[in-house]
Amino acid sequence: MAPKRKQLHDEPENSHSAANKRQTRRKISTAAPAPAPAARRGRKRTSVTSSVASNKGSLVSATDSISTTITEPDDKKLETVEETQADDEQVESSLTDVVVVKKPEYAPYKLKKTTAKVINPTPSLKSEPLNVYVFGTGSMAELGLGPEAKTKEVKRPRLNPFLPIDSVSIVDFAVGGAHVVAIDKHGKLWTWGGNDHGVLGRNTSTGEAGLLRDADADDDDDDDGDLNPSESTPAPVEGIPDEVVFVQVAASDNLTVALTNEGRVWTWGTFRCNEGILGFNEHTEFQRTPIQIPIEFPVAQIATGQDHVLALTTTGRVYSWGNGQQFQLGRRVLDRAKMQALHPREFGIKNIKYIASGEFHSFAIDISGNVLTWGLNQYGQCGIPSEGAGEDGAVITSPTYVDGLKDRDIVSIAGGEHHSIALSSSGDAYVFGRIDMHEIGIEKDELPETAVKDQAGHARFLPVPTKLPVDDDEKFKFVACGTHHNIALAQSDGSAWSWGFGETYQVGQGPAGEDVEIPTKIENTATKGVNMVLAGAGGQFSVIGGIPPKQQEEPEKEETLNNKESGKQADESNTENQEGH
Known part of the structure:
Protein backbone atom coordinates (compact mmCIF):
# COMPACT_ATOMS: atom_id res chain seq x y z
CA MET A 1 0.00 0.00 0.00
CA ALA A 2 1.30 3.43 -0.84
CA PRO A 3 2.45 5.50 2.14
CA LYS A 4 0.01 8.01 3.57
CA ARG A 5 0.36 11.58 2.43
CA LYS A 6 1.68 13.84 5.15
CA GLN A 7 -0.49 16.72 6.33
CA LEU A 8 0.40 20.13 5.00
CA HIS A 9 2.20 22.60 7.23
CA ASP A 10 -0.82 24.86 7.52
CA GLU A 11 -3.15 22.26 9.04
CA PRO A 12 -5.36 23.87 11.72
CA GLU A 13 -4.06 23.52 15.24
CA ASN A 14 -7.56 23.26 16.63
CA SER A 15 -8.82 20.51 14.36
CA HIS A 16 -7.29 17.05 14.15
CA SER A 17 -7.04 15.38 10.77
CA ALA A 18 -9.44 12.44 10.81
CA ALA A 19 -7.20 10.44 8.51
CA ASN A 20 -4.11 10.95 10.72
CA LYS A 21 -6.09 10.14 13.84
CA ARG A 22 -7.34 6.88 12.36
CA GLN A 23 -3.81 5.92 11.32
CA THR A 24 -2.59 6.67 14.85
CA ARG A 25 -5.32 4.53 16.36
CA ARG A 26 -4.41 1.70 14.03
CA LYS A 27 -0.74 1.83 15.05
CA ILE A 28 -1.65 1.92 18.71
CA SER A 29 -3.97 -1.05 18.34
CA THR A 30 -1.31 -3.14 16.61
CA ALA A 31 1.44 -2.16 19.02
CA ALA A 32 -0.67 -3.01 22.04
CA PRO A 33 -2.42 -6.26 21.17
CA ALA A 34 -3.99 -6.82 24.58
CA PRO A 35 -7.11 -4.59 24.43
CA ALA A 36 -8.20 -2.49 27.37
CA PRO A 37 -11.87 -3.49 27.08
CA ALA A 38 -10.97 -7.13 27.59
CA ALA A 39 -9.09 -6.21 30.76
CA ARG A 40 -12.07 -4.26 32.04
CA ARG A 41 -14.37 -7.16 31.30
CA GLY A 42 -12.03 -9.41 33.28
CA ARG A 43 -12.33 -7.12 36.29
CA LYS A 44 -16.09 -7.18 36.02
CA ARG A 45 -16.14 -10.96 36.02
CA THR A 46 -13.81 -11.00 39.04
CA SER A 47 -16.04 -8.62 40.98
CA VAL A 48 -19.12 -10.74 40.25
CA THR A 49 -17.27 -13.90 41.28
CA SER A 50 -16.08 -12.20 44.47
CA SER A 51 -19.62 -11.15 45.19
CA VAL A 52 -20.83 -14.71 44.70
CA ALA A 53 -18.10 -16.04 46.95
CA SER A 54 -18.81 -13.40 49.60
CA ASN A 55 -22.52 -14.13 49.64
CA LYS A 56 -21.89 -17.83 49.57
CA GLY A 57 -19.50 -17.49 52.50
CA SER A 58 -22.04 -15.61 54.57
CA LEU A 59 -24.65 -18.27 53.84
CA VAL A 60 -22.24 -21.04 54.82
CA SER A 61 -21.52 -19.21 58.08
CA ALA A 62 -25.22 -18.95 58.71
CA THR A 63 -25.61 -22.65 57.99
CA ASP A 64 -22.78 -23.52 60.38
CA SER A 65 -24.33 -21.47 63.15
CA ILE A 66 -27.62 -23.28 62.65
CA SER A 67 -25.86 -26.63 62.65
CA THR A 68 -24.20 -25.98 66.02
CA THR A 69 -27.57 -25.49 67.68
CA ILE A 70 -28.60 -29.04 66.85
CA THR A 71 -27.97 -31.15 69.95
CA GLU A 72 -30.14 -34.09 69.13
CA PRO A 73 -31.72 -35.61 66.06
CA ASP A 74 -34.64 -33.46 65.11
CA ASP A 75 -36.25 -33.91 61.71
CA LYS A 76 -37.58 -30.36 61.61
CA LYS A 77 -34.20 -28.76 62.40
CA LEU A 78 -32.37 -30.94 59.89
CA GLU A 79 -34.99 -29.99 57.34
CA THR A 80 -34.27 -26.30 58.03
CA VAL A 81 -30.54 -26.79 57.43
CA GLU A 82 -31.21 -28.60 54.12
CA GLU A 83 -33.52 -25.77 53.01
CA THR A 84 -30.83 -23.20 53.85
CA GLN A 85 -28.27 -25.07 51.77
CA ALA A 86 -30.73 -25.20 48.87
CA ASP A 87 -31.28 -21.45 49.20
CA ASP A 88 -27.48 -21.04 49.14
CA GLU A 89 -27.32 -22.79 45.77
CA GLN A 90 -30.20 -20.72 44.39
CA VAL A 91 -28.56 -17.45 45.44
CA GLU A 92 -25.24 -18.53 43.92
CA SER A 93 -27.03 -19.43 40.68
CA SER A 94 -28.92 -16.13 40.55
CA LEU A 95 -25.74 -14.13 41.23
CA THR A 96 -23.88 -16.00 38.53
CA ASP A 97 -26.65 -15.07 36.08
CA VAL A 98 -25.69 -11.40 36.47
CA VAL A 99 -23.04 -11.79 33.77
CA VAL A 100 -25.64 -12.88 31.19
CA VAL A 101 -26.57 -9.99 28.87
CA LYS A 102 -30.32 -9.86 28.33
CA LYS A 103 -32.31 -7.55 26.09
CA PRO A 104 -33.92 -4.81 28.16
CA GLU A 105 -37.62 -4.21 28.24
CA TYR A 106 -38.49 -1.40 25.86
CA ALA A 107 -39.38 1.78 27.73
CA PRO A 108 -39.47 4.54 25.09
CA TYR A 109 -38.95 8.08 26.32
CA LYS A 110 -41.96 10.37 26.21
CA LEU A 111 -42.50 12.79 23.34
CA LYS A 112 -44.22 16.12 23.89
CA LYS A 113 -47.40 16.90 22.04
CA THR A 114 -47.32 20.07 19.99
CA THR A 115 -49.75 22.06 17.88
CA ALA A 116 -46.93 23.36 15.67
CA LYS A 117 -47.16 22.66 11.95
CA VAL A 118 -45.48 19.46 10.79
CA ILE A 119 -42.81 20.36 8.24
CA ASN A 120 -40.94 17.06 8.05
CA PRO A 121 -42.70 13.68 8.24
CA THR A 122 -41.19 10.95 10.37
CA PRO A 123 -39.23 8.73 7.93
CA SER A 124 -40.41 5.24 7.07
CA LEU A 125 -38.34 2.12 6.52
CA LYS A 126 -36.98 1.74 3.00
CA SER A 127 -38.16 -1.38 1.22
CA GLU A 128 -35.72 -1.91 -1.68
CA PRO A 129 -32.97 -4.45 -0.75
CA LEU A 130 -29.51 -3.53 -2.01
CA ASN A 131 -26.29 -5.19 -3.02
CA VAL A 132 -23.53 -3.68 -0.89
CA TYR A 133 -20.16 -2.99 -2.54
CA VAL A 134 -16.99 -1.91 -0.72
CA PHE A 135 -13.58 -0.64 -1.79
CA GLY A 136 -10.53 1.08 -0.34
CA THR A 137 -8.27 0.13 2.54
CA GLY A 138 -9.72 -1.89 5.40
CA SER A 139 -6.94 -2.07 7.96
CA MET A 140 -9.50 -1.17 10.65
CA ALA A 141 -11.92 -3.89 9.40
CA GLU A 142 -14.10 -1.22 7.77
CA LEU A 143 -14.64 -3.16 4.53
CA GLY A 144 -16.49 -5.94 6.37
CA LEU A 145 -15.06 -8.68 4.14
CA GLY A 146 -13.95 -11.01 6.94
CA PRO A 147 -10.68 -11.43 8.84
CA GLU A 148 -8.28 -12.61 6.15
CA ALA A 149 -5.37 -10.23 5.56
CA LYS A 150 -5.97 -10.24 1.81
CA THR A 151 -9.27 -8.39 2.33
CA LYS A 152 -7.53 -5.27 3.66
CA GLU A 153 -7.06 -3.69 0.24
CA VAL A 154 -9.80 -3.66 -2.38
CA LYS A 155 -8.96 -1.52 -5.39
CA ARG A 156 -12.31 -1.68 -7.18
CA PRO A 157 -15.87 -2.22 -5.86
CA ARG A 158 -16.40 -5.72 -4.48
CA LEU A 159 -19.72 -7.26 -3.47
CA ASN A 160 -19.83 -7.95 0.27
CA PRO A 161 -20.62 -11.70 0.54
CA PHE A 162 -21.78 -11.44 4.16
CA LEU A 163 -24.76 -9.26 3.23
CA PRO A 164 -26.69 -11.27 0.62
CA ILE A 165 -29.53 -9.30 -0.91
CA ASP A 166 -32.04 -12.18 -0.65
CA SER A 167 -31.52 -12.94 3.06
CA VAL A 168 -29.92 -10.11 5.07
CA SER A 169 -31.48 -7.57 2.67
CA ILE A 170 -29.79 -4.29 3.59
CA VAL A 171 -31.96 -1.29 2.67
CA ASP A 172 -29.90 1.61 4.06
CA PHE A 173 -26.48 2.35 5.55
CA ALA A 174 -24.22 5.11 6.84
CA VAL A 175 -20.43 5.31 6.76
CA GLY A 176 -18.30 6.65 9.61
CA GLY A 177 -14.58 7.28 9.78
CA ALA A 178 -13.70 3.58 10.11
CA HIS A 179 -17.00 1.74 10.56
CA VAL A 180 -20.38 1.18 8.91
CA VAL A 181 -23.90 0.82 10.30
CA ALA A 182 -26.66 -0.65 8.12
CA ILE A 183 -30.41 -1.30 8.35
CA ASP A 184 -32.00 -4.51 7.05
CA LYS A 185 -35.51 -4.90 5.63
CA HIS A 186 -36.91 -5.57 9.12
CA GLY A 187 -35.50 -2.37 10.60
CA LYS A 188 -32.70 -4.13 12.50
CA LEU A 189 -29.14 -2.82 12.67
CA TRP A 190 -25.89 -4.39 11.45
CA THR A 191 -22.37 -3.04 12.00
CA TRP A 192 -18.77 -3.73 11.07
CA GLY A 193 -15.42 -1.95 11.31
CA GLY A 194 -13.11 -0.71 14.05
CA ASN A 195 -14.70 -0.97 17.50
CA ASP A 196 -12.20 1.19 19.38
CA HIS A 197 -14.81 3.18 21.27
CA GLY A 198 -17.77 0.82 21.17
CA VAL A 199 -19.17 2.25 17.92
CA LEU A 200 -20.35 -1.17 16.73
CA GLY A 201 -22.81 -1.54 19.60
CA ARG A 202 -21.82 -5.13 20.23
CA ASN A 203 -19.11 -7.18 21.95
CA THR A 204 -16.20 -7.93 19.60
CA SER A 205 -13.71 -9.12 22.23
CA THR A 206 -14.39 -12.77 21.36
CA GLY A 207 -12.52 -12.23 18.10
CA GLU A 208 -9.42 -10.81 19.77
CA ALA A 209 -8.14 -14.00 21.41
CA GLY A 210 -6.40 -15.36 18.34
CA LEU A 211 -4.94 -12.00 17.37
CA LEU A 212 -2.54 -11.40 20.25
CA ARG A 213 0.83 -10.55 18.78
CA ASP A 214 4.31 -9.83 19.98
CA ALA A 215 4.51 -6.13 20.89
CA ASP A 216 8.08 -6.08 19.56
CA ALA A 217 7.07 -7.46 16.15
CA ASP A 218 7.73 -5.31 13.10
CA ASP A 219 4.89 -3.08 11.93
CA ASP A 220 5.10 -4.65 8.47
CA ASP A 221 4.45 -8.09 9.94
CA ASP A 222 1.48 -6.74 11.86
CA ASP A 223 0.01 -5.03 8.80
CA ASP A 224 -0.02 -8.39 7.03
CA GLY A 225 -1.85 -10.10 9.90
CA ASP A 226 -5.49 -11.11 10.02
CA LEU A 227 -8.22 -8.86 11.33
CA ASN A 228 -10.51 -9.39 14.30
CA PRO A 229 -13.26 -11.62 12.82
CA SER A 230 -15.90 -10.07 15.09
CA GLU A 231 -15.11 -6.58 13.80
CA SER A 232 -14.47 -7.47 10.16
CA THR A 233 -17.63 -9.53 9.69
CA PRO A 234 -21.02 -7.75 9.60
CA ALA A 235 -23.23 -8.74 12.54
CA PRO A 236 -26.39 -7.48 14.28
CA VAL A 237 -26.18 -4.81 16.96
CA GLU A 238 -26.86 -6.21 20.44
CA GLY A 239 -29.12 -5.19 23.31
CA ILE A 240 -31.93 -3.54 21.36
CA PRO A 241 -35.54 -4.62 22.12
CA ASP A 242 -37.15 -6.63 19.35
CA GLU A 243 -40.04 -4.22 18.91
CA VAL A 244 -37.78 -1.27 17.97
CA VAL A 245 -37.73 -0.55 14.23
CA PHE A 246 -34.96 1.69 12.85
CA VAL A 247 -35.45 3.71 9.68
CA GLN A 248 -32.37 5.94 9.48
CA VAL A 249 -28.73 5.82 10.60
CA ALA A 250 -25.72 8.15 10.81
CA ALA A 251 -22.09 7.51 11.77
CA SER A 252 -19.21 9.72 12.86
CA ASP A 253 -15.60 8.85 13.65
CA ASN A 254 -16.44 7.71 17.17
CA LEU A 255 -20.22 7.49 17.40
CA THR A 256 -23.22 5.73 15.86
CA VAL A 257 -26.71 7.24 15.79
CA ALA A 258 -29.98 5.56 14.78
CA LEU A 259 -33.53 6.85 14.36
CA THR A 260 -36.70 4.81 14.92
CA ASN A 261 -39.96 4.91 13.00
CA GLU A 262 -41.45 6.74 15.98
CA GLY A 263 -38.91 9.55 15.74
CA ARG A 264 -36.82 8.49 18.74
CA VAL A 265 -33.02 8.65 18.78
CA TRP A 266 -30.60 5.93 19.91
CA THR A 267 -26.83 6.31 20.03
CA TRP A 268 -23.59 4.79 21.36
CA GLY A 269 -19.82 5.36 21.22
CA THR A 270 -18.09 8.55 22.40
CA PHE A 271 -17.01 12.06 21.41
CA ARG A 272 -13.48 13.39 20.97
CA CYS A 273 -12.20 16.96 21.19
CA ASN A 274 -8.90 18.71 20.44
CA GLU A 275 -7.38 17.36 23.64
CA GLY A 276 -8.47 13.73 23.15
CA ILE A 277 -11.44 11.78 24.51
CA LEU A 278 -14.27 14.06 25.59
CA GLY A 279 -16.66 11.28 26.59
CA PHE A 280 -20.21 10.17 25.81
CA ASN A 281 -21.54 12.35 28.62
CA GLU A 282 -20.35 13.58 32.02
CA HIS A 283 -20.97 10.15 33.56
CA THR A 284 -19.80 7.80 30.79
CA GLU A 285 -16.58 7.85 28.79
CA PHE A 286 -17.47 5.08 26.32
CA GLN A 287 -21.08 4.01 25.77
CA ARG A 288 -20.66 0.51 24.32
CA THR A 289 -24.32 -0.47 24.12
CA PRO A 290 -27.18 1.40 22.39
CA ILE A 291 -29.22 3.75 24.57
CA GLN A 292 -31.95 6.30 23.91
CA ILE A 293 -31.14 10.02 23.84
CA PRO A 294 -34.32 11.86 24.80
CA ILE A 295 -35.33 14.74 22.52
CA GLU A 296 -38.69 16.25 23.44
CA PHE A 297 -40.19 16.23 19.94
CA PRO A 298 -40.21 13.50 17.22
CA VAL A 299 -37.09 13.58 15.06
CA ALA A 300 -37.31 13.35 11.26
CA GLN A 301 -33.60 13.38 10.30
CA ILE A 302 -30.17 12.87 11.87
CA ALA A 303 -26.71 13.92 10.67
CA THR A 304 -23.21 13.60 12.10
CA GLY A 305 -19.89 15.35 11.76
CA GLN A 306 -16.62 13.95 13.04
CA ASP A 307 -17.64 14.46 16.66
CA HIS A 308 -21.00 16.20 16.72
CA VAL A 309 -24.63 15.32 15.97
CA LEU A 310 -27.57 17.24 14.50
CA ALA A 311 -31.21 16.20 14.85
CA LEU A 312 -34.08 17.77 12.89
CA THR A 313 -37.58 17.51 14.35
CA THR A 314 -40.84 17.09 12.48
CA THR A 315 -41.68 20.73 13.29
CA GLY A 316 -38.47 22.11 11.79
CA ARG A 317 -36.41 22.62 14.93
CA VAL A 318 -32.75 21.58 15.09
CA TYR A 319 -30.89 20.14 18.09
CA SER A 320 -27.12 19.69 18.32
CA TRP A 321 -24.72 18.03 20.74
CA GLY A 322 -21.13 16.79 20.96
CA ASN A 323 -17.85 18.67 20.57
CA GLY A 324 -18.34 22.36 19.81
CA GLN A 325 -14.79 23.71 19.72
CA GLN A 326 -15.12 24.78 16.07
CA PHE A 327 -18.66 26.19 16.56
CA GLN A 328 -20.11 23.19 14.69
CA LEU A 329 -22.96 23.08 17.24
CA GLY A 330 -24.22 26.47 16.06
CA ARG A 331 -23.52 28.11 19.40
CA ARG A 332 -20.57 29.09 21.56
CA VAL A 333 -19.51 26.40 24.02
CA LEU A 334 -17.40 27.61 26.93
CA ASP A 335 -14.67 25.29 28.13
CA ARG A 336 -16.23 25.00 31.56
CA ALA A 337 -19.52 23.93 29.95
CA LYS A 338 -18.16 21.47 27.36
CA MET A 339 -19.64 18.45 29.15
CA GLN A 340 -23.11 20.03 29.15
CA ALA A 341 -22.76 20.33 25.36
CA LEU A 342 -22.94 16.52 25.17
CA HIS A 343 -26.71 16.75 25.61
CA PRO A 344 -29.10 17.75 22.77
CA ARG A 345 -30.05 21.40 22.76
CA GLU A 346 -31.67 23.84 20.33
CA PHE A 347 -29.68 26.81 19.06
CA GLY A 348 -32.25 29.11 17.50
CA ILE A 349 -32.94 28.15 13.90
CA LYS A 350 -36.50 27.26 12.87
CA ASN A 351 -38.54 26.15 9.85
CA ILE A 352 -35.78 23.82 8.68
CA LYS A 353 -36.49 20.99 6.23
CA TYR A 354 -33.03 19.42 5.84
CA ILE A 355 -29.73 19.14 7.75
CA ALA A 356 -26.22 17.98 6.81
CA SER A 357 -22.72 18.06 8.20
CA GLY A 358 -19.06 18.05 7.29
CA GLU A 359 -16.47 16.92 9.80
CA PHE A 360 -16.26 20.27 11.62
CA HIS A 361 -19.00 22.33 9.94
CA SER A 362 -22.76 22.06 9.50
CA PHE A 363 -25.60 22.96 7.12
CA ALA A 364 -29.35 23.44 7.14
CA ILE A 365 -31.93 24.24 4.45
CA ASP A 366 -35.05 26.17 5.44
CA ILE A 367 -38.52 25.83 3.96
CA SER A 368 -37.80 28.70 1.56
CA GLY A 369 -34.82 26.82 0.11
CA ASN A 370 -32.16 29.02 1.70
CA VAL A 371 -28.96 27.30 2.87
CA LEU A 372 -27.46 28.14 6.27
CA THR A 373 -24.02 27.13 7.52
CA TRP A 374 -21.81 27.36 10.60
CA GLY A 375 -18.57 25.92 11.98
CA LEU A 376 -14.98 25.66 10.76
CA ASN A 377 -14.39 27.69 7.59
CA GLN A 378 -10.60 27.51 7.32
CA TYR A 379 -10.72 26.49 3.65
CA GLY A 380 -14.04 28.07 2.75
CA GLN A 381 -15.85 24.76 3.29
CA CYS A 382 -18.88 26.66 4.58
CA GLY A 383 -19.20 28.40 1.23
CA ILE A 384 -18.69 31.84 2.73
CA PRO A 385 -15.67 33.90 1.57
CA SER A 386 -15.20 35.56 4.95
CA GLU A 387 -12.15 37.62 5.83
CA GLY A 388 -10.74 34.86 8.01
CA ALA A 389 -11.05 32.10 5.41
CA GLY A 390 -7.63 30.62 4.76
CA GLU A 391 -6.42 31.22 8.29
CA ASP A 392 -6.09 28.67 11.06
CA GLY A 393 -9.19 28.58 13.22
CA ALA A 394 -11.42 30.60 10.89
CA VAL A 395 -15.02 29.87 11.89
CA ILE A 396 -18.60 30.91 11.21
CA THR A 397 -19.81 31.32 14.78
CA SER A 398 -23.57 31.15 14.16
CA PRO A 399 -25.92 30.00 11.38
CA THR A 400 -25.35 32.24 8.35
CA TYR A 401 -26.96 32.23 4.91
CA VAL A 402 -24.82 31.02 2.00
CA ASP A 403 -25.40 33.62 -0.70
CA GLY A 404 -23.56 31.54 -3.29
CA LEU A 405 -26.31 28.88 -3.13
CA LYS A 406 -29.26 31.23 -3.25
CA ASP A 407 -31.91 30.32 -5.86
CA ARG A 408 -30.07 27.08 -6.71
CA ASP A 409 -32.87 24.87 -5.32
CA ILE A 410 -30.43 22.84 -3.22
CA VAL A 411 -31.94 19.56 -1.98
CA SER A 412 -28.98 17.85 -0.29
CA ILE A 413 -25.45 18.62 0.95
CA ALA A 414 -22.43 16.52 1.89
CA GLY A 415 -19.25 17.60 3.65
CA GLY A 416 -15.74 16.24 4.16
CA GLU A 417 -13.00 17.53 6.42
CA HIS A 418 -12.37 20.77 4.50
CA HIS A 419 -14.73 20.66 1.50
CA SER A 420 -18.42 20.42 0.66
CA ILE A 421 -20.82 19.56 -2.18
CA ALA A 422 -24.36 20.90 -2.60
CA LEU A 423 -26.73 19.08 -4.96
CA SER A 424 -29.59 20.85 -6.74
CA SER A 425 -32.95 19.38 -7.72
CA SER A 426 -31.82 19.37 -11.36
CA GLY A 427 -28.77 17.22 -10.54
CA ASP A 428 -26.09 19.91 -10.67
CA ALA A 429 -23.34 19.71 -8.05
CA TYR A 430 -21.84 22.86 -6.53
CA VAL A 431 -18.42 22.43 -4.89
CA PHE A 432 -16.44 24.58 -2.46
CA GLY A 433 -13.55 24.21 -0.04
CA ARG A 434 -10.04 22.80 -0.17
CA ILE A 435 -8.27 22.05 -3.45
CA ASP A 436 -4.93 20.44 -2.44
CA MET A 437 -6.05 16.83 -2.83
CA HIS A 438 -8.48 17.41 -5.71
CA GLU A 439 -11.47 17.44 -3.36
CA ILE A 440 -13.22 20.04 -5.53
CA GLY A 441 -13.07 18.01 -8.75
CA ILE A 442 -12.17 20.95 -11.00
CA GLU A 443 -8.97 20.98 -13.02
CA LYS A 444 -6.58 23.64 -11.79
CA ASP A 445 -6.48 25.51 -15.10
CA GLU A 446 -10.31 25.60 -15.06
CA LEU A 447 -10.67 27.11 -11.59
CA PRO A 448 -12.64 30.35 -11.36
CA GLU A 449 -11.12 33.64 -10.27
CA THR A 450 -12.68 33.22 -6.84
CA ALA A 451 -10.14 30.49 -6.02
CA VAL A 452 -7.73 31.67 -3.32
CA LYS A 453 -4.00 31.24 -3.99
CA ASP A 454 -1.02 31.18 -1.64
CA GLN A 455 2.04 33.42 -1.91
CA ALA A 456 3.60 31.05 -4.43
CA GLY A 457 0.58 31.36 -6.70
CA HIS A 458 -0.79 27.88 -6.01
CA ALA A 459 -4.57 27.55 -5.71
CA ARG A 460 -5.44 26.47 -2.18
CA PHE A 461 -9.20 26.66 -1.79
CA LEU A 462 -12.44 27.74 -3.40
CA PRO A 463 -14.72 29.60 -0.94
CA VAL A 464 -17.54 30.34 -3.40
CA PRO A 465 -19.89 27.48 -4.46
CA THR A 466 -19.05 26.67 -8.08
CA LYS A 467 -20.87 24.37 -10.50
CA LEU A 468 -18.92 21.15 -11.03
CA PRO A 469 -18.21 20.46 -14.72
CA VAL A 470 -18.83 16.80 -15.63
CA ASP A 471 -18.28 14.85 -18.86
CA ASP A 472 -21.40 14.74 -21.08
CA ASP A 473 -23.00 17.18 -18.64
CA GLU A 474 -23.89 14.24 -16.39
CA LYS A 475 -26.45 14.93 -13.66
CA PHE A 476 -26.25 13.39 -10.21
CA LYS A 477 -28.93 12.07 -7.85
CA PHE A 478 -26.74 11.49 -4.77
CA VAL A 479 -23.40 12.74 -3.42
CA ALA A 480 -21.21 11.63 -0.50
CA CYS A 481 -18.01 13.13 0.89
CA GLY A 482 -15.20 11.28 2.61
CA THR A 483 -12.39 13.02 4.45
CA HIS A 484 -10.69 14.04 1.17
CA HIS A 485 -12.62 12.21 -1.59
CA ASN A 486 -16.12 12.02 -3.03
CA ILE A 487 -18.63 9.60 -4.53
CA ALA A 488 -21.52 10.72 -6.76
CA LEU A 489 -24.28 8.64 -8.37
CA ALA A 490 -25.53 9.45 -11.87
CA GLN A 491 -29.19 10.10 -12.64
CA SER A 492 -29.00 8.52 -16.08
CA ASP A 493 -27.84 4.98 -15.29
CA GLY A 494 -27.06 4.82 -11.58
CA SER A 495 -23.33 4.59 -12.22
CA ALA A 496 -20.89 5.65 -9.48
CA TRP A 497 -18.36 8.43 -10.07
CA SER A 498 -15.43 9.40 -7.85
CA TRP A 499 -12.68 11.97 -7.44
CA GLY A 500 -10.21 13.25 -4.83
CA PHE A 501 -7.51 11.68 -2.67
CA GLY A 502 -6.98 8.10 -3.83
CA GLU A 503 -3.79 6.66 -2.38
CA THR A 504 -5.71 4.12 -0.29
CA TYR A 505 -7.97 3.10 -3.22
CA GLN A 506 -11.03 4.81 -1.72
CA VAL A 507 -11.93 6.19 -5.16
CA GLY A 508 -12.33 2.64 -6.54
CA GLN A 509 -10.51 3.36 -9.80
CA GLY A 510 -8.13 0.40 -9.76
CA PRO A 511 -4.54 -0.53 -8.93
CA ALA A 512 -2.87 2.83 -9.61
CA GLY A 513 -3.81 4.18 -6.18
CA GLU A 514 -3.51 7.76 -7.36
CA ASP A 515 -5.53 10.90 -6.78
CA VAL A 516 -8.37 11.51 -9.22
CA GLU A 517 -8.58 15.14 -10.29
CA ILE A 518 -12.04 15.25 -11.90
CA PRO A 519 -15.25 13.16 -11.59
CA THR A 520 -14.54 9.80 -13.22
CA LYS A 521 -16.93 6.89 -13.70
CA ILE A 522 -16.09 3.72 -11.75
CA GLU A 523 -16.23 0.80 -14.13
CA ASN A 524 -15.71 -2.86 -13.27
CA THR A 525 -17.42 -6.21 -13.75
CA ALA A 526 -18.96 -6.38 -10.27
CA THR A 527 -20.98 -3.20 -10.72
CA LYS A 528 -21.87 -3.49 -14.40
CA GLY A 529 -25.54 -2.71 -14.94
CA VAL A 530 -26.17 -2.08 -11.23
CA ASN A 531 -28.35 0.93 -10.45
CA MET A 532 -26.54 2.56 -7.53
CA VAL A 533 -28.87 4.44 -5.21
CA LEU A 534 -26.80 4.97 -2.06
CA ALA A 535 -23.18 5.81 -1.23
CA GLY A 536 -21.01 6.58 1.77
CA ALA A 537 -17.38 7.63 2.11
CA GLY A 538 -15.08 7.27 5.10
CA GLY A 539 -11.47 8.13 5.78
CA GLN A 540 -9.82 5.52 3.55
CA PHE A 541 -12.72 3.52 2.12
CA SER A 542 -16.12 3.80 0.43
CA VAL A 543 -19.39 1.88 0.30
CA ILE A 544 -22.03 1.95 -2.44
CA GLY A 545 -25.38 0.19 -2.58
CA GLY A 546 -27.37 -0.67 -5.66
CA ILE A 547 -30.13 -2.65 -7.29
CA PRO A 548 -28.75 -5.47 -9.49
CA PRO A 549 -30.05 -5.97 -13.06
CA LYS A 550 -32.19 -9.03 -12.20
CA GLN A 551 -33.94 -7.19 -9.43
CA GLN A 552 -34.53 -4.23 -11.74
CA GLU A 553 -36.19 -6.56 -14.25
Missing part, protein backbone atom coordinates in the same frame (compact mmCIF):
# COMPACT_ATOMS: atom_id res chain seq x y z
CA GLU A 554 -38.64 -8.07 -11.75
CA PRO A 555 -40.76 -4.93 -11.25
CA GLU A 556 -40.82 -4.46 -15.05
CA LYS A 557 -42.03 -8.05 -15.54
CA GLU A 558 -44.64 -7.59 -12.83
CA GLU A 559 -45.84 -4.39 -14.49
CA THR A 560 -46.03 -6.16 -17.87
CA LEU A 561 -48.05 -9.02 -16.35
CA ASN A 562 -50.37 -6.52 -14.67
CA ASN A 563 -50.85 -4.71 -17.97
CA LYS A 564 -51.59 -7.98 -19.75
CA GLU A 565 -54.06 -8.97 -17.02
CA SER A 566 -55.73 -5.57 -17.25
CA GLY A 567 -55.95 -5.94 -21.05
CA LYS A 568 -57.44 -9.41 -20.72
CA GLN A 569 -60.05 -8.16 -18.27
CA ALA A 570 -60.86 -5.27 -20.59
CA ASP A 571 -61.32 -7.66 -23.55
CA GLU A 572 -63.62 -9.91 -21.49
CA SER A 573 -65.61 -6.87 -20.43
CA ASN A 574 -65.98 -5.71 -24.05
CA THR A 575 -67.08 -9.19 -25.12
CA GLU A 576 -69.72 -9.28 -22.37
CA ASN A 577 -70.96 -5.87 -23.39
CA GLN A 578 -71.20 -6.92 -27.04
CA GLU A 579 -73.11 -10.08 -26.09
CA GLY A 580 -75.43 -7.99 -23.93
CA HIS A 581 -76.29 -5.83 -26.93
